[in-house]
Amino acid sequence: MSASAPFITQFQAYSERKITQIQNCPKFQQVQALPPLQRYSTWAGLFLVSQIIVFGTLYLTFGSIVVIGFLASILAGLATGVGALPALWFKNISNNLFNSLLGGAAGVMLAATAFSLLVPGLEYGNAIVAGKGIYIVSGGMIIGALFLHFADKQLPHVHFDSMSDTQLNSLKKIWLFIIAITIHNFPEGMSVGVSFGAGDLKNGFVLASAIALQNIPEGLAVALPLVGLGYNKWKAVGIATLTGLVEPIGGLLGITMVTAFKPILPLAMGFAAGAMLFVISEEIIPETHSKGRSRCATFSLMGGFIIMMMLDNLIG
Numbered sequence: 001m002s003a004s005a006p007f008i009t010q011f012q013a014y015s016e017r018k019i020t021q022i023q024n025c026p027k028f029q030q031v032q033a034l035p036p037l038q039r040y041s042t043w044a045g046l047f048l049v050s051q052i053i054v055f056g057t058l059y060l061t062f063g064s065i066v067v068i069g070f071l072a073s074i075l076a077g078l079a080t081g082v083g084a085l086p087a088l089w090f091k092n093i094s095n096n097l098f099n100s101l102l103g104g105a106a107g108v109m110l111a112a113t114a115f116s117l118l119v120p121g122l123e124y125g126n127a128i129v130a131g132k133g134i135y136i137v138s139g140g141m142i143i144g145a146l147f148l149h150f151a152d153k154q155l156p157h158v159h160f161d162s163m164s165d166t167q168l169n170s171l172k173k174i175w176l177f178i179i180a181i182t183i184h185n186f187p188e189g190m191s192v193g194v195s196f197g198a199g200d201l202k203n204g205f206v207l208a209s210a211i212a213l214q215n216i217p218e219g220l221a222v223a224l225p226l227v228g229l230g231y232n233k234w235k236a237v238g239i240a241t242l243t244g245l246v247e248p249i250g251g252l253l254g255i256t257m258v259t260a261f262k263p264i265l266p267l268a269m270g271f272a273a274g275a276m277l278f279v280i281s282e283e284i285i286p287e288t289h290s291k292g293r294s295r296c297a298t299f300s301l302m303g304g305f306i307i308m309m310m311l312d313n314l315i316g
Helices: 002-024 026-032 036-062 064-088 095-128 133-154 171-197 201-228 233-244 247-260 262-288 295-315
Strands: none
Touching: 002 026, 026 036, 036 064, 036 247, 064 171, 064 201, 064 233, 064 247, 095 133, 095 171, 095 201, 095 262, 095 295, 133 171, 133 262, 171 201, 171 233, 171 247, 171 262, 201 233, 201 295, 247 262, 262 295
């Protein structure tokens, strides 16, 4: 971990410099000096204008499907903040409850990967090259898994299952863990974008729902250790929310890429599926059993898979 310490120090120093620059900006200080109602209204108005510009540009450039997909990926990412809300009242939760939440998330992701990425990916692949869809999707899965493998190697972070109770007292290890969550949220957002980019709203909504459900325990896993270290509770929730907001970036990339280049759709679906399976096997399932066997997590995984399968069937 000593090799990654300079990275965390530099990252924190960079963040603090940028925050200080913003706070020293005359325009920012002018808005902050306004009465509370005017101040909040100003920030809300600026945010609304920025969203009109962003969504308007996307609509005029790519059409309504891209706008819907981008919005869905934003909502899925915000679920991380929803999952962090219990940190406002609790500093920790039982291992059984946390393992059950993660197990359910793994089941949801497995079902979404199978029914909303791999099955339609095979269909699109066979439509492009008859009988060759399986090879295209399989190649995409390998590329997706390798992408996260090399991201894990290049970017310093710790895994779920490498964090002991003692290690949770280390601020640097917490931030490395937060980086890991952020890295893995990118391909999840991309999978939502790819599904919407295919023009299949049903699969897109199912996958966005699955990612949102999966983000809830992740948000809790980020916020609780920060609160335990003495962070302001709302700040901890805010940090957890930000880790999920990398998903709209992946979502926008996935949906625009597939919309512009339809032939890569089955490869992109395979990529997203491979990346998600990598996260499930490498991070989520090992964490549910990190303190020994967890039958609760096993049954929760099955329950999550069944719920997602039923949701996919009902929407279909």
